[in-house]
Amino acid sequence: MSVTPSLNPHVSTDCVIFGFSQETLRLLLIRRNIPNRLTELNDILYALPGDLVKDDENLDKSANRVLAELTGLKGIYLTQFQTFGDPLRIAKTKDRAWLESVRQNPDARVITVAYMALIDSQKVNLQPGSFSEEAVWVPIHEVPELAFDHNEIYEQALAALKERVQMQPIGFELLPEKFTMGELQSLYETILERDLDKRNFRRKMINSGVISPLTEKQIGVSNKPARYYVYNREFAQSNPSSIFNLRMDGSFTLFN
Amino acid sequence: MSVTPSLNPHVSTDCVIFGFSQETLRLLLIRRNIPNRLTELNDILYALPGDLVKDDENLDKSANRVLAELTGLKGIYLTQFQTFGDPLRIAKTKDRAWLESVRQNPDARVITVAYMALIDSQKVNLQPGSFSEEAVWVPIHEVPELAFDHNEIYEQALAALKERVQMQPIGFELLPEKFTMGELQSLYETILERDLDKRNFRRKMINSGVISPLTEKQIGVSNKPARYYVYNREFAQSNPSSIFNLRMDGSFTLFN
DNA sequence: TTATTAAGTGTGTATTTGACACTTATTGTT
DNA sequence: AACAATAAGTGTCAAATACACACTTAATAA
Numbered sequence: 001m002s003v004t005p006s007l008n009p010h011v012s013t014d015c016v017i018f019g020f021s022q023e024t025l026r027l028l029l030i031r032r033n034i035p036n037r038l039t040e041l042n043d044i045l046y047a048l049p050g051d052l053v054k055d056d057e058n059l060d061k062s063a064n065r066v067l068a069e070l071t072g073l074k075g076i077y078l079t080q081f082q083t084f085g086d087p088l089r090i091a092k093t094k095d096r097a098w099l100e101s102v103r104q105n106p107d108a109r110v111i112t113v114a115y116m117a118l119i120d121s122q123k124v125n126l127q128p129g130s131f132s133e134e135a136v137w138v139p140i141h142e143v144p145e146l147a148f149d150h151n152e153i154y155e156q157a158l159a160a161l162k163e164r165v166q167m168q169p170i171g172f173e174l175l176p177e178k179f180t181m182g183e184l185q186s187l188y189e190t191i192l193e194r195d196l197d198k199r200n201f202r203r204k205m206i207n208s209g210v211i212s213p214l215t216e217k218q219i220g221v222s223n224k225p226a227r228y229y230v231y232n233r234e235f236a237q238s239n240p241s242s243i244f245n246l247r248m249d250g251s252f253t254l255f256n
Numbered sequence: 257m258s259v260t261p262s263l264n265p266h267v268s269t270d271c272v273i274f275g276f277s278q279e280t281l282r283l284l285l286i287r288r289n290i291p292n293r294l295t296e297l298n299d300i301l302y303a304l305p306g307d308l309v310k311d312d313e314n315l316d317k318s319a320n321r322v323l324a325e326l327t328g329l330k331g332i333y334l335t336q337f338q339t340f341g342d343p344l345r346i347a348k349t350k351d352r353a354w355l356e357s358v359r360q361n362p363d364a365r366v367i368t369v370a371y372m373a374l375i376d377s378q379k380v381n382l383q384p385g386s387f388s389e390e391a392v393w394v395p396i397h398e399v400p401e402l403a404f405d406h407n408e409i410y411e412q413a414l415a416a417l418k419e420r421v422q423m424q425p426i427g428f429e430l431l432p433e434k435f436t437m438g439e440l441q442s443l444y445e446t447i448l449e450r451d452l453d454k455r456n457f458r459r460k461m462i463n464s465g466v467i468s469p470l471t472e473k474q475i476g477v478s479n480k481p482a483r484y485y486v487y488n489r490e491f492a493q494s495n496p497s498s499i500f501n502l503r504m505d506g507s508f509t510l511f512n
Numbered sequence: 513t514t515a516t517t518a519a520g521t522g523t524g525t526a527t528t529t530g531a532c533a534c535t536t537a538t539t540g541t542t
Numbered sequence: 543a544a545c546a547a548t549a550a551g552t553g554t555c556a557a558a559t560a561c562a563c564a565c566t567t568a569a570t571a572a
Contacts, residue, residue, distance in 0.1 A: 008364070009309075011265050011367050053265075053341065053367075055343065059339060059341040059367070083315060083336065085314055085315040085369065086315075087313070087314060108264070109311070111267050113341065181551090197531075198551085199530095199531095199553080202551080202552090204529095221537095221538070221539075221550095222540060222548065223536095223537070223548040223550070224549060224551075225537070225538065225549095225550080226551085227550085227551090438519070453561075453563085455522080455562095455563085474519095474569090477518080477519095479517040479519070479568070479570075480517080480518060480520075480567055481519080
């Protein structure tokens with residue numbers, strides 16, 4: 001009778017990195033070429049970027065490192081949203097080849113702390129990929145089958161994004177410094193998967209105080225040029241309650 | 257030059273268990289007597305209930321086990337809210353004695369997945385404590401210094417509770433099957449740390465549809481007896497959006 | 513009988529929401 | 543130079559919701 005020795009699990013962080021471009025919400029994925037001994041072709045496998053947590057790292061730092069190694073960016077909106085630790089989450093046979101290539105002990109359980117990152121995809125300079133590995137932006141409605149339980153993680157992240165964007169002014173993290181009201185509305189419509197009324201949207205956003213108009217306008221567009229706005233990060237962070245169910249006094253609506 | 261060998265971290269689940277009795281929100285803590293070799297007295301140390309995750313357990317199951325071992329209860333509202341993994345989170349010298357008594361390797365890093373439980377404290381039959389260990393209810397404003405980073409975990413849990421109670425009908429999990437409107441309001445006032453208007457509160461709760469009146473009323477109280485209500489768990493779960501920023505059609509208020 | 517306690521009840525005003533359509537400023541096309 | 547095409551920008555009204563507010567009722571205790 002053999003008893004499996006109790007081996008502590010590995011702990012990793014995985015990042016669900018959202019970007020927004022061309023009216024589409026996108027996910028930053030790792031594409032790996034996995035040599036297949038039988039076919040002599042490469043299998044292509046997609047996964048969320050992630051890595052084992054290092055001995056001297058806390059979890060946030062680990063996730064930030066993963067993000068920075070991939071995008072070169074620091075100080076990005078990055079928030080932990082859920083931890084996944086099913087004993088069988090890495091047990092799919094499809095994932096064996098990958099694990100064998102990156103782990104000393106590919107059988108060990110891996111518990112992963114999942115983070116959600118929101119980045120202005122214009123800022124990203126994807127770090128040059130290696131022979132076997134490369135980062136790619138994938139529209140969220142074209143997310144392929146991912147390694148391990150990463151499809152589930154991504155779906156939870158998207159759900160969390162949808163929820164949080166209604167409560168907190170985080171959508172701005174996906175836009176460039178200067179953005180138009182149209183871009184902002186388009187972003188919200190994309191995340192929430194519904195149309196919003198232009199005039200009501202403007203009114204709420206402006207009344208909320210979290211954005212400020214610039215005098216600068218678009219140039220070179222073949223229609224009336226839109227005014228640019230900026231996000232008041234400091235203001236928004238000192239008014240943490242919902243910006244959207246806003247009362248005149250800036251308070252959150254609940255009871256009373 | 258010695259290199260610390262990279263030892264995988266331990267992974268545990270810790271439960272922040274809330275109860276509500278005598279108009280007070282309470283926390284279920286473990287009190288341990290730690291023999292102190294110098295003084296020959298016991299040091300008393302408080303901590304959140306928790307345990308290492310077992311090899312064949314997923315995280316939810318582990319947290320449920322911790323909860324069941326302590327309270328004898330199953331099917332309790334229990335939700336993961338954050339994972340804590342600072343490398344130094346168990347490094348306080350005060351915590352050494354405890355760790356040495358429960359871990360084969362007290363130096364190993366421990367990453368903990370924190371859960372929040374809401375229970376009807378009337379249902380709980382605290383499991384008999386051992387010589388060295390016992391569970392106690394502590395009012396949240398009298399929470400003592402806790403082991404490790406458990407004070408921080410508790411504070412995050414309380415903040416999460418405050419947030420979620422505004423978004424989802426979870427407060428009911430802290431009350432008995434049958435409760436009066438006064439008890440419900442008192443619960444909300446306690447969690448939110450503010451007074452609520454009696455008439456507006458009643459109206460919102462009743463209009464939300466998540467509770468139903470019984471014909472039964474209090475007996476033996478020296479004032480007008482209050483009607484009992486029950487929570488419609490099924491209804492609430494099939495109407496997951498905020499019950500509190502409720503529009504006429506039952507929808508959540510956002511844009512439009 | 514009276515005092516005490518908490519339950520229970522309705523209305524008016526202020527604010528917010530949500531629906532709705534035309535004008536404006538720019539570039540591209542003819 | 544006129545016109546087409548495009549997206550920006552703008553105001554009002556009715557309906558729903560929020561919020562403030564005080565007295566009556568039903569029970570027990572004294």
